[in-house]
Amino acid sequence: MNMLLDGQDPAAIQQAARALAAGDLLGLPTETVYGLAADASSDTAVAKIFKAKGRPSDHPLIVHLAPGSAGVAHFATQVPAFAQALMDAFWPGPLTLILPRRPGVGAAAAGGQDSIGLRCPAHPVAQAVLQACAALGVAGLAAPSANQFGRVSPTTAAHVQSEFGADLLVLDGGPCTMGIESTIVDCSRGVPVLLRPGSISRDQIEQACGQPLRDKDTVAATPRASGTLEAHYAPTAKLRLMGTAALQTALDLLGQDLDGKPARIGVYSRTAMRSRSTQVVCRRMPADAAAAAQELFAALRDFDAQGVRLIWVELLPDSPEWEGVRDRLQRASVA
DSSP, X not given: OOOEEETTOHHHHHHHHHHHHTTOOEEEOOSSSOEEEEETTOHHHHHHHHHHXXXXXXXXXXXXXXXXXXHHHHHBSOOOHHHHHHHHHHOSSSEEEEEXXXXXXXXXXXXXXXXXXXXXXXXXXXXXXXXXXXHTTOOOEEOOBSSSTTBOOOOSHHHHHHHHXXXXXXXXXXXOSSOSOOEEEXXXXXXXXXXXXXXXXXXXXHHHHTSOOEEGGGSTTOOOOTTOSSSOSBOSSEEEEEOHHHHHHHHHXXXXXXXXXXXXXXXXXXXXXXXXXXTEEEEEOOSSHHHHHHHHHHHHHHHHHTTOSEEEEEOOOSSGGGHHHHHHHHHHHHO
């Protein structure tokens, strides 16, 4: 049985939906990253996600909903006006909203909390699967990134297969267009609180909802949310963030010491770097923040595939459009 399905094939969409309705897992493409999906209303199915990823069961998952579906009302007890404004502005799209959870629904997906994260993805394959699932009585799909817990997120179907092998059913929807996970805004505290930055900027969020966006450290009783641990998104190689001058100085000091040995250091920078060693692998990061986000995880995976032991990354600009990429690299450097 072929476990890699063509996301453009309607028969494959129906096969995927039937598998999910039966309690199985699916590698699901979205515009952000590929998710490991299961029926969010089935605690048994959701438990398979935690087991496959090696993820703590109290670390909540994001539930994905079909456009225009009744999924929000199924999982959430209320939607504040500012949250509805954010839905109207950014759904379908890379924005997750934390809302009060309806008792008795999605407890496992919520990590046991009384709030739950909801998102409506923009990827056409994800939307087709969600609509087919809704027709089968599946209100939403819990779908964290399809990788082992804490590691680099997948942005292609091949990445998913490399994580879980050939036994997982995966829909191939092509490379992800955004490349980093969704922005997460907590809407369960009466004010919008940023829990995780992403491709949607703070200014965009504030303009859409008409309120200032709070930081999670300034609001009491902030719920746990997906992808917000201090250490996360880490490649196998140790990642270090370095200033431009310090990075070039370190490369100059290496000289020829690494020649004749397996590649040991990968360099990922917006600035062109010099190295006299043939065993230093250099890769240019796009100067545009959106393009850098789109390729970030694929670049880190490629460094791992080349066998480097260290990845030196040039510090990013301290500007709003780079916040999501900065967040992912800072977390990756902690692990």
